[in-house]
Amino acid sequence: MHRRALDSLTPQERAELADLIRDHVTNAVLDEHRGWHQMHGPGGMSGPGSGERFFAFHRNFIGKLEDSLRSQGKNQFVPLPTWNPIEPIPPEFSHPERSTNSPGIALPSWATIAGGTQGSPIFGYTALDQFQSSDELGRALGANFHGAVHNTIGGDMGTFASPRDPIFYPWHAFLDDIWSRWEGLPSPGGGTGGASRCFIATAAYGSELEPPVIFLREFRDDVVLQSRFQKPFGKILNIYYSFSPPIAEQMRKHRLLKYAMKYSLVWPFVVLAKAAALVIRPFVKQK
Ligand SMILES: [Cu+2]
Missing domain, CATH: 1.10.8 (Helicase, Ruva Protein; domain 3)
Structure with a gap:
């Protein structure tokens, strides 16, 4: 599943999507997210809420928004577009009490297919295809990148109530898209989706x-x-x-x-x- 970028939408489309997200996030949705993190932890580089389980929970959580968009006939927003944290948050996705709308955090080159010279946390990998499992990739992204974006934006994004901020969803769609790209890479035994290789x-x-x-x-x-x-x-x-x-x-x-x-x-x-x-x-x- 390939996701498009939020900035490929028109301002009108973005405004509509941001409102649809705000409507979707009821207290029950916030409780589901908070409850999961209270039980499993914030993510990070290790522990029960990190790695593959971190990815899987959030893919499912985004999936519920996508189901709701589909049921309202808003298929143009499915799959949910991504927001890259090197870009400023689009004004249509405004939210009160952020520390900044421009966290300016670049995707590390080790999390791309092209790769680069930076080594990933924990494993020291320099490109996406070097990760041996979803779990490794999730833990490396959780070691710094994921939390840095949440905490730099601040406000609700720095708490377990982060889905209250409408940029939460495109941000997690961006992380999910990195996982999808990894899943699409050929595994050493042939075929794709070497998700765990077990x-x-x-x-x-x-x-x-x-x-x-x-x-x-x-x-x-x-x-x-x-x-x-x-x-x-x-x-x-x-x-x-x-x-x-x-x-x-x-x-x-x-x-x-x-x-x-x-x-x-x-x-x-x-x-x-x-x-x-x-x-x-x-x-x-x-x-
Ligand atoms: Cu979360």
């Missing part, structure tokens, strides 16, 4: 947001790839990435294969990994 586990559980899939991803990123077993394990992972996408594809088509793989392979592997995590932890480098 292909077989994702196919077995039906979603990359299922707890066992999240556990495996964290086990890979936070335990094994931080340990002295990093090199041999990296080689094994590359072999796995090369043969697993076609298997995952078949698992999505054939239910029996899906259940056979789930209980003969994935589930025992999760149990084994949980045990291994306890053994390997002492070998993990302290950061």
